[in-house]
Amino acid sequence: MASVADEFEVRPLDVTDGTSVTRFFEDMARDHDVRILVNNAGIYLDAPASEGDLSAWERMVDVNLTGPLRCAREAARHMRKTGAGKIINVGSMYSAFGHPRSAGYTATKAGLVGLTRSLAAELGGHGIQANAVLPGWFPTDSNGDLPRKPRGKEIRRRTPAGRWGRGSDLAGITVFLASRASDFVTGTTVPVDGGYMICDLALDESPH
Numbered sequence: 001m002a003s004v005a006d007e008f009e010v011r012p013l014d015v016t017d018g019t020s021v022t023r024f025f026e027d028m029a030r031d032h033d034v035r036i037l038v039n040n041a042g043i044y045l046d047a048p049a050s051e052g053d054l055s056a057w058e059r060m061v062d063v064n065l066t067g068p069l070r071c072a073r074e075a076a077r078h079m080r081k082t083g084a085g086k087i088i089n090v091g092s093m094y095s096a097f098g099h100p101r102s103a104g105y106t107a108t109k110a111g112l113v114g115l116t117r118s119l120a121a122e123l124g125g126h127g128i129q130a131n132a133v134l135p136g137w138f139p140t141d142s143n144g145d146l147p148r149k150p151r152g153k154e155i156r157r158r159t160p161a162g163r164w165g166r167g168s169d170l171a172g173i174t175v176f177l178a179s180r181a182s183d184f185v186t187g188t189t190v191p192v193d194g195g196y197m198i199c200d201l202a203l204d205e206s207p208h
């Protein structure tokens with residue numbers, strides 16, 4: 001029986017380097033059909049809209065928004081040849097919210113939703129679907145020890161599911177969007193947030 005190590009191959013990629021992105025997909029296409037792209041590269045940096053220089057903003061735009069465009073463009077070039085493909089962009093619940101400390105993160109994640117819709121409109125006639133997944137609160141390197149802090153407890157209390165997300169919570173929707181079952185689903189965004197975006201459990205009293 002094949003092990004996980006036998007079934008997967010890891011190749012590094014810098015999504016901010018257009019030449020490297022082109023070479024990466026050309027190399028992949030020599031060995032495999034390019035059918036599925038999950039644009040999951042992303043960074044968070046503090047970058048308030050009203051102060052500071054633009055270096056953090058520019059870095060997030062390059063990684064979070066231009067990087068996915070580079071990858072989608074190259075992947076779509078190969079997907080068109082077979083008339084089928086799935087592009088799955090990983091946004092954030094901050095695709096819909098304003099972040100008080102990082103206008104760059106909010107702008108790039110909101111822009112990723114717009115990019116998803118444009119890709120869906122442009123590529124649908126080639127048999128390619130583009131959709132976006134919007135994760136809520138998950139333990140990640142950028143969140144550090146936040147789940148164990150009072151703010152982490154507040155997040156759990158405000159989430160209808162009553163907990164932070166787990167990696168497995170993202171698996172099902174990603175598999176669906178990557179499969180033939182989603183051939184008539186394109187240009188949509190799917191929150192995976194335990195209900196955080198649709199409910200304000202911070203309010204203990206009835207609205208006035």
